[in-house]
Amino acid sequence: MKLQHLLAPAVALILLPAMGFAQEAAEGAEAAGEATEAAAAAGFDEIGPYIMTTLLFLIGGFLVFWMAAGFAMLEAGLVRSKNVTMQLTKNISLFSIAAIMYWLVGFNLMYPGEWLMEGYLGPFFSTTSLEPVGLAAADASLDYASVGSDFFFQLMFCATTASIVSGTLAERIKLWPFLIFVVVLTGFIYPIEASWQWGGGWLAEMGFSDFAGSTLVHAAGGFAALAGAIILGPRIGKFAKDGRVVPIPGSNLALATLGTFILWLGWFGFNGGSQLAMGTVGDVTDVSRIFANTNMAAAAGAVAALILSQVMYKKPDLTMTLNGALAGLVSITAGPLDPTLFGALWIGAIGGVIVVFTVPMLDKMKIDDVVGAIPVHLLAGFWGTLAVPFYTSGTSFVTQIIGFVSIGIFVFVVSAVVWLILKATMGIRVSEEDEINGLDMSELGMEAYPEFSKG
Numbered sequence: 160m161k162l163q164h165l166l167a168p169a170v171a172l173i174l175l176p177a178m179g180f181a182q183e184a185a186e187g188a189e190a191a192g193e194a195t196e197a198a199a200a201a202g203f204d205e206i207g208p209y210i211m212t213t214l215l216f217l218i219g220g221f222l223v224f225w226m227a228a229g230f231a232m233l234e235a236g237l238v239r240s241k242n243v244t245m246q247l248t249k250n251i252s253l254f255s256i257a258a259i260m261y262w263l264v265g266f267n268l269m270y271p272g273e274w275l276m277e278g279y280l281g282p283f284f285s286t287t288s289l290e291p292v293g294l295a296a297a298d299a300s301l302d303y304a305s306v307g308s309d310f311f312f313q314l315m316f317c318a319t320t321a322s323i324v325s326g327t328l329a330e331r332i333k334l335w336p337f338l339i340f341v342v343v344l345t346g347f348i349y350p351i352e353a354s355w356q357w358g359g360g361w362l363a364e365m366g367f368s369d370f371a372g373s374t375l376v377h378a379a380g381g382f383a384a385l386a387g388a389i390i391l392g393p394r395i396g397k398f399a400k401d402g403r404v405v406p407i408p409g410s411n412l413a414l415a416t417l418g419t420f421i422l423w424l425g426w427f428g429f430n431g432g433s434q435l436a437m438g439t440v441g442d443v444t445d446v447s448r449i450f451a452n453t454n455m456a457a458a459a460g461a462v463a464a465l466i467l468s469q470v471m472y473k474k475p476d477l478t479m480t481l482n483g484a485l486a487g488l489v490s491i492t493a494g495p496l497d498p499t500l501f502g503a504l505w506i507g508a509i510g511g512v513i514v515v516f517t518v519p520m521l522d523k524m525k526i527d528d529v530v531g532a533i534p535v536h537l538l539a540g541f542w543g544t545l546a547v548p549f550y551t552s553g554t555s556f557v558t559q560i561i562g563f564v565s566i567g568i569f570v571f572v573v574s575a576v577v578w579l580i581l582k583a584t585m586g587i588r589v590s591e592e593d594e595i596n597g598l599d600m601s602e603l604g605m606e607a608y609p610e611f612s613k614g
Contacts, residue, residue, distance in 0.1 A: 208438020209301040215446070216308035219432020222425050223315035227254045229421030230322040234329060235607070236415030237478070237530045241597025242330045243410060243607035249325045249334065253341045257318035260346035262287050265317055266310050269350035269358050312432055316376050319429075320349045323380025326530030328387050331394050331594050334602050336587040343577050344383055352379055352566045367562035368554045371433035373493030373543035374563050379570045381537025384528070386574040391587060393527030395594055404522040407529075410608075412477055419481040423457050426488045430495040449495045453488065456495075456507025460487020463511030471515065479518070482531045483511030486539035493543040497550040506546050510539040 231250035235243045266287045289307045290299070303309070321341045328337065353375045355362040369375050399405055409415060430453045436442040464483020468476035487507030491498070498506060517534040526533070544563050548554040581587050588594075593601030600606060 206296050206299075206301060208436070209299060209304060211437040211443075212304040212435070213308040215432055215434070215437040216304055216312040219428035220308070220312040220315050222428025223312070223319065223432070224425075226315070226319060226422050226425030226429065227251075227322060229418045229423075229425055230319075230325065231418070232414045232421060233418030233481075234326045234530055236411040236413065236418060237326070237409035238329045239407065239597070240410040240608050240611065241599055241606070243599065244603055244605055245334065245598040246325065246329055247607070248603060249337060250322065252334075252338055253321045253325060253345075254318045256338060256341050257321055257345040258314060260342055261314045261317045261350070262310070264346040265350040266313060268347070269313070269354045316353075316372055316429075317345050317349050320376050320380040320383070321345050323377065323532050323536050324384045324387060327384035327528045327532045328391055329529040330598065331588055332387075332391055333585075333587055333589055334598075336581045336585055339581060340383075340387070340574075340577055344574070348383070348570060348573055349376075349379060352569055355566070356562070362562045362565070365561070366554060366558050368547050368551055368559070369493050369544060369562065370495055370547075371430045371492045373489055373540040374566055377489045377492065377536040378540030378544070378563065379566060381533050381535075381540060382567050382570040383574040384532050385526070385537060386571050387578050387587075388526050388528060388533070390575065390578045390582060393525060394529070395591060397527050398522075398525055404519075409478070415478065415481060419484055422485060423454075423488065426453055426457070426492075430492055434496070445496055451500060452495045452498055452503035453491055455500050455503040456487040456491035456510070457484045458487070459504040459507035460484050460490065460511035460514075463487075463508040464515050467512055467515045478531070479515050482514045482518070482535050486510035486514045486535045489536055489539040490543035490546065493540075494547040494551050499550075502550055506543065506549075509546075510542060513539050513542055 227250060231247055234246040234250065238246055263286055287306070287310050289310070290305060294305075299305075321344055324340070324344070325337070353372075354360050356367055356369055356375055357363070394407065396405055397407060427450050431446045431449045434442060434446050434449060437446060461480050461484035464486070465475050465480045468474075468479040487510045490506050490510030490513075491503055495503070514531065514534045517538050518528075518531055521528055521533060528534070541563055544559050545556065547559055548556050578587065589598060589601060597606075
């Protein structure tokens with residue numbers, strides 16, 4: 160008996176945590192049951208649109224995130240082997256900077272609650288906050304989607320804008336001045352101009368239409384890249400003294416092709432997610448229509464560039480074909496919903512044609528664009544924006560041109576000012592010796608292909 164009395168407290172101590180866990184489990188099950196009952200009481204008609212639109216943003220967001228890998232592979236393939244590590248470093252760094260700046264400033268500057276100046280500037284340094292953990296249906300704002308999913312999706316567009324600049328300025332720009340420019344671009348320049356349309360600003364009120372960002376994302380990135388390319392100057396040896404253009408082949412066309420396919424895949428999230436709703440039969444059907452049109456435009460752009468490069472150069476050009484596909488994608492981005500499949504085909508095909516004609520045009524202007532980002536994103540972006548009224552009612556060519564020009568002037572001028580300040584204060588271009596030796600070793604001290612000779 161004495162032994163039993165002695166063991167009883169010990170057993171109780173051993174069983175006490177288990178009893179506590181059992182009680183917590185019971186309470187958790189009860190809470191889950193209540194949540195389920197509340198959800199059932201609310202009905203899918205009430206919570207379904209919120210859930211499906213949130214899911215669209217999350218899926219679309221990680222597809223657009225994968226475009227960061229596409230840009231990295233495309234640029235790594237189109238630069239010389241001595242500069243590959245630098246391009247990869249720039250791409251992972253710019254995405255990470257964009258993620259922080261868009262949280263710190265960009266998202267609430269782009270989608271402001273209250274405007275400081277109606278339609279022009281929103282509140283600065285208003286950081287984004289998410290919903291509380293375990294949000295109940297009764298406490299959620301069911302009229303749209305979760306803040307987390309919306310922020311995540313829109314962030315990817317901001318990062319894409321910066322990725323466009325990276326390729327154009329490759330092989331001769333210093334790392335840190337470039338990343339400082341990315342801070343300004345992703346924190347301020349992109350959110351301000353995008354707010355004019357997507358934040359309900361003056362372009363939206365005027366009737367300007369840019370469904371997924373031919374101008375707001377792609378042309379904006381192209382204008383920022385153009386300003387940088389002009390101020391930075393061409394690579395050593397790109398333009399001979401006698402006026403000839405000296406081709407500088409990339410290091411790995413397999414990587415460039417992989418990057419193009421990754422971008423093509425990511426674009427389904429880019430355009431499809433921009434439907435911004437998936438709560439009805441009509442919304443889901445429209446998303447599928449956007450996917451089909453996006454794919455058709457890319458295919459048409461690639462085929463058009465393939466055929467035209469054969470006609471112009473007597474041999475098909477792979478890099479032109481890759482950029483033709485991307486130009487087709489950029490061209491359909493301003494209006495991927497309304498065209499027929501044939502409409503998407505001819506809009507994308509013209510994008511491919513634009514690339515083949517404008518790449519040599521830039522060379523004649525002595526503007527060195529390493530990966531062809533300016534023809535693909537800026538010029539095809541203009542064409543895509545201009546093409547919207549062919550199929551989208553309520554739009555006009557005049558309004559589309561006004562929107563493109565206003566965003567172009569703003570982004571180009573502000574970018575040029577930032578580049579000039581960086582050039583005057585810390586310098587933006589590496590030395591001639593470092594450029595010849597390659598940025599991998601001069602800027603980073605490591606090579607992408609150490610077992611091979613420098614190319």
